[in-house]
Amino acid sequence: MFNPEILIVGAGLAGVAAATELARAGHPVLIVDRAARAGGAIHRQPLPGQAGVATAAARWNRLIAEAEALPIRWAFETRFNGVDHQGTALLTGAENRMLRPKALILTTGAREAVRPRPGWTLPGVTTAGAAQIQLKTMGAAPQGRVVLAGSGPLLIALGAQMTRLKNPPVAIVEAGRPFAHPLTSLRLPLGYLREAAGYMATLLAARVPILTGTRLAAIRAEGETLVSTLTDGNTSREIVADMVCLHDGIRRNDIGLTDCPALSVLRLGDCAEALGARAALEAGRAGGRAMAQALATGTTPTAPNSPLLDRERAAQARLARIYAHDDFAALHSLPSDTVICRCEGRTLDDLRALGPAPRTRELRLLGRFGMGPCQGRFCGEWVARAISDTPQAPVPAHPLGEPRWPAAPIAVADLHAAAPDTGAAPPHPHGVHE
Amino acid sequence: MSGGTIFWGSRAVPFLTGESVASALGRAGVRSFGLGPTGTARAVFCGIGQCQNCLVSIEGRSAEACLTICRDGLHVLPEAEGLSDV
Numbered sequence: 001m002f003n004p005e006i007l008i009v010g011a012g013l014a015g016v017a018a019a020t021e022l023a024r025a026g027h028p029v030l031i032v033d034r035a036a037r038a039g040g041a042i043h044r045q046p047l048p049g050q051a052g053v054a055t056a057a058a059r060w061n062r063l064i065a066e067a068e069a070l071p072i073r074w075a076f077e078t079r080f081n082g083v084d085h086q087g088t089a090l091l092t093g094a095e096n097r098m099l100r101p102k103a104l105i106l107t108t109g110a111r112e113a114v115r116p117r118p119g120w121t122l123p124g125v126t127t128a129g130a131a132q133i134q135l136k137t138m139g140a141a142p143q144g145r146v147v148l149a150g151s152g153p154l155l156i157a158l159g160a161q162m163t164r165l166k167n168p169p170v171a172i173v174e175a176g177r178p179f180a181h182p183l184t185s186l187r188l189p190l191g192y193l194r195e196a197a198g199y200m201a202t203l204l205a206a207r208v209p210i211l212t213g214t215r216l217a218a219i220r221a222e223g224e225t226l227v228s229t230l231t232d233g234n235t236s237r238e239i240v241a242d243m244v245c246l247h248d249g250i251r252r253n254d255i256g257l258t259d260c261p262a263l264s265v266l267r268l269g270d271c272a273e274a275l276g277a278r279a280a281l282e283a284g285r286a287g288g289r290a291m292a293q294a295l296a297t298g299t300t301p302t303a304p305n306s307p308l309l310d311r312e313r314a315a316q317a318r319l320a321r322i323y324a325h326d327d328f329a330a331l332h333s334l335p336s337d338t339v340i341c342r343c344e345g346r347t348l349d350d351l352r353a354l355g356p357a358p359r360t361r362e363l364r365l366l367g368r369f370g371m372g373p374c375q376g377r378f379c380g381e382w383v384a385r386a387i388s389d390t391p392q393a394p395v396p397a398h399p400l401g402e403p404r405w406p407a408a409p410i411a412v413a414d415l416h417a418a419a420p421d422t423g424a425a426p427p428h429p430h431g432v433h434e
Numbered sequence: 435m436s437g438g439t440i441f442w443g444s445r446a447v448p449f450l451t452g453e454s455v456a457s458a459l460g461r462a463g464v465r466s467f468g469l470g471p472t473g474t475a476r477a478v479f480c481g482i483g484q485c486q487n488c489l490v491s492i493e494g495r496s497a498e499a500c501l502t503i504c505r506d507g508l509h510v511l512p513e514a515e516g517l518s519d520v
């Protein structure tokens with residue numbers, strides 16, 4: 001009898017861990033990823049022949065060796081475009097087809113939050129995560145003078161990795177004051193402290209300036225260089241660089257991923273709750289087992305929980321306190337022509353033109369916020385904060401409305417090419433191996 | 435080290451096996467990927483396929499430069515120019 005696959009979206013820690021558990025329980029598993037290789041963001045693998053710079057490589061090597069010994073089917077350079085109300089999933093790219101999976105596991109990881117600032121759409125301004133992915137794949141630091149700015153532990157980690165690869169950042173600009181909370185810091189798990197101490201030792205030895213309590217307020221282009229304005233509330237100064245990497249925190253990446261009544265859907269790892277690598281591995285394994293159990297008993301799988309996940313939750317909450325800042329209040333004093341929606345170039349002025357308390361419908365249809373191809377991934381949070389009286393307060397997960405199908409824009413040609421699933425070989429087997 | 439060449443307009447740009455179009459262009463000093471159909475500036479931002487700010491025309495089709503893996507001889511153009519070509 002035809003035994004449909006369990007579809008796993010995302011070949012990072014959580015996805016591969018879930019795949020191994022399900023394959024071990026005897027389920028056919030198809031794991032898809034848009035990248036060319038497994039690894040996700042944390043364990044992004046270097047190009048063939050480049051030196052790896054990854055931390056905790058042993059953790060990944062163990063997991064991938066285990067997975068590769070099991071009958072899991074991998075489809076790389078393949079995009080999951082969503083699932084319709086009947087449970088039909090659409091894949092495009094190297095594996096281009098529709099299929100009816102037995103269950104769906106979403107392990108799409110995290111995304112970065114970047115607070116809008118004048119100049120944040122200039123070429124040469126990227127997220128810190130983009131620079132880190134580049135560093136991991138090439139085994140080399142980004143070239144030229146690089147400023148890292150925003151807030152969060154990623155800035156320190158990336159700065160140290162760049163330093164070890166012989167191009168230290170010209171400055172790390174941190175809105176919070178993480179060094180002002182030694183007692184809270186000491187209550188972090190030992191692994192966190194050890195990692196942070198290693199990064200700090202590297203940065204201090206290389207004399208990389210770490211400016212805390214400082215915001216990167218604006219960026220302007222002067223020829224090929226980028227001039228950033230920094231302010232600590234009292235004084236402001238300028239810093240010149242070739243590249244500016246921004247990062248204002250990590251959010252779970254579940255935008256555009258709808259639930260489906262016809263299908264068991266489980267979200268695992270950072271896309272369920274951004275708790276980092278240790279938690280993603282644990283949740284992937286536990287979630288894979290929970291799904292196998294649910295399929296065996298005809299029940300609905302429940303999201304995993306464990307003491308380790310509780311510990312990581314507490315650690316993340318502590319980190320948030322250590323890095324607390326009031327930078328988001330700056331949204332209210334941004335110049336009115338600051339771009340909020342990067343996709344369609346919609347500005348703060350366009351947002352204010354919608355009146356004092358616009359509804360979601362007005363934001364989308366009149367303001368066109370969240371209507372561009374990124375589906376509000378990069379503007380949703382800032383629209384919600386900018387129209388709120390308390391821009392620092394938490395905002396809902398989908399401030400511009402519930403996610404829609406498809407998960408990302410699809411080319412019409414891909415839709416035509418994706419024939420309904422017949423169990424036959426996919427039309428473009430390139431990049432797929434068993 | 436194996437690799438090949440892609441074309442940014444008429445300019446030949448070398449790449450390493452497995453490298454993304456965005457990475458090859460970036461290492462060749464191309465950081466501005468021209469304009470999209472509505473005049474927005476294209477360049478790498480998120481690096482992982484979420485922002486759609488790096489869309490370019492690859493062999494006549496719009497695609498994310500940060501996700502597309504280089505193949506020898508690939509023709510890449512700013513999105514606005516590539517689409518008017520088809």
Ligand code: FES
Pocket residue numbers: 477478479480481482483484485486487488489498499500501
């Ligand atoms: S840089 Fe964001 S999608 Fe490519």
